[in-house]
Amino acid sequence: MKELHVKVQRFDPKKDPSPRFETYAVSVNDGARVLHVLHTIHDTLDPTLAYRYCCGSGQCGSCAVRVNGEPVLACMEEATDGITIAPLNLPVKQDLVVDLLPKIELIASLKPRVDCKLPTKEEIDAIKPLRDCIECLACVSICPAMDVTPFLGPTAMRQEMRLALDPRDTGDRVPDAIRDGLFTCTSCQACFKACPKKIKIPGKAIEKLRALANQRGFTLPRHREVAALIKETGRSVTRTEPTFMEQVGERIEPNGPVKATVGFFVGCMYNMRLPKTALDAIEVLRRNGIRVIIPKDQVCCGSPLIRTGQLAFIDTLKRSNIDAFQSRGIDTVMTMCAGCGSTLKNDYMTPFKVLDINQMLTMYGIEPPARLPIKATYHDPCHLMRGQDVRDEPRQLIRQVVDLVEMPSICCGSGGGVKSGVPEEAAALGKRRGEEIKKTGADIVISSCPFCEFHIASHTDKPVKNITTVLLEGYREKDRQAKKKNE
Secondary structure, X not given: OXXXXXXXXXXXXXXXXXXXXXXXXXXXXXXOEHHHHHXXXXXXXXXXXXXXXXXXXXXXXXXXXXXXXXXXXXXXXXOOOOOEEEOOOOOEEEOOEEOOHHHHOOOOOOOEOOOOOOOOHHHHXXXXXXXXXXXXXXXXXXXXXHHHXXXXXXXXXXXXXXXXXXXXXOOOHHHHHHHOOHHXXXXXXXXXXXXXXXXXXXXXXXXXXXXXXXXXXXXXXXXHHHHHHHHHHOOOOOOOOOOHHHHOOOEEOOOOOOOEXXXXXXXXXXXXXXXXXXXXXXHXXXXXXXXXXXXXXXXXXXHHHHHOOOOOOHHHHHHHHHHHHXXXXXXXXXXXXXXXXXXXXXXOOOOOEEEEHHXXXXXXXXXXXXXXXXXXXXXXXXXXXXXXXXXXXXXXXXXXXXXXXXXXXXXXXXXXXXXXXXXXXXXXXXXXXXXXXXXXXXXXXXXXXXXXXXXXXXXXXXXXXXXXXXHHHHHHHHXXXXXXXXX
């Protein structure tokens, strides 16, 4: 047995003016789940505590709650000392019980054919990744788009795609999905990470529905313009100044001994719109013993096309990029754009290893920079934190040069084609990000994604910088101090 102290949100809308947290001390067995803690509170301390449960084995979804802010199934999440248990971010009926019905009623149902036949094995295999939903609504509770748009949400999109694949269904699911907000998903992956069944809703449902929409001519006009630009130039944005790759050679040697040799997949934004940031990164890599090879024939990774369902040109881009690095014998490719890195890791079948720059610098270690008298907050790019599971490495680097104050990891609104296709939604999410930044009292905002950096900069009065730029400022301060000392 062990004793745990937990906080539980209590709220009865009929009686209480606002939610409050109560702390309970409970004795439970080692390995006890959050549901066991709730049972213990209810049975031995407070029988008025309201919560849901049924199967107790992760199959019904009834017991979904938030633990330390993250949606989980109470029956599957191990209880630890000091946790906070709260309801899902949905209308509360009492304590941990939320009103699921309004959202569940909006999930589409099968419209059966009169002369339907059983699905083939191939059709069943296509449906399988989407049919395991237990309607816990954890994904709905954490979807940023639903906070600022009429989007029906990830589980509704999952069902639309599941029905679109079912030969027994007579519904026209593509226009239904568009009506319900198909193009408002930011591809942040929060729904996938929250899903207890790990259904890849963005990739397996939303992007597939967008591809079906594209086949029928429903792609948003701005998204079609981006696709045309990529097909014509190999890049998703136009140049506004000399590009990064025009300013560097193909092979860049480090200042000292070589720790590693990597190919650098630059990405459209750092090459065409933010070349100074990429040049800062090169200086940090050189200082830390990384030889960098930059194939000049690399092109757009294709992420803007994949996310918006425009797949006709994808294989050509993939082949061009794989050949660009493979032909030079490169076995490790480094990215500094979160979207490019996530695409190379998750949408390509590469013959080489792909690492984000934060992984690279952390793996090989960096020369300690001078500490700067700055308080910074860090914005987690969705395609880095969720798309690549890179969360700790950026923080390890940041804390070496500035004081870090955390803020909630919320999508900024720049992904999934939303910034170009649904700018008002992107602005609403960007404004919310700006509000969180203000709460931190930070002097600067740090991130590791060009789209996030570019978008957030228009929603805060604080400077927005890439991690490598801040590290370089630390190195320059270190050099200044050393020079001053030697004078």
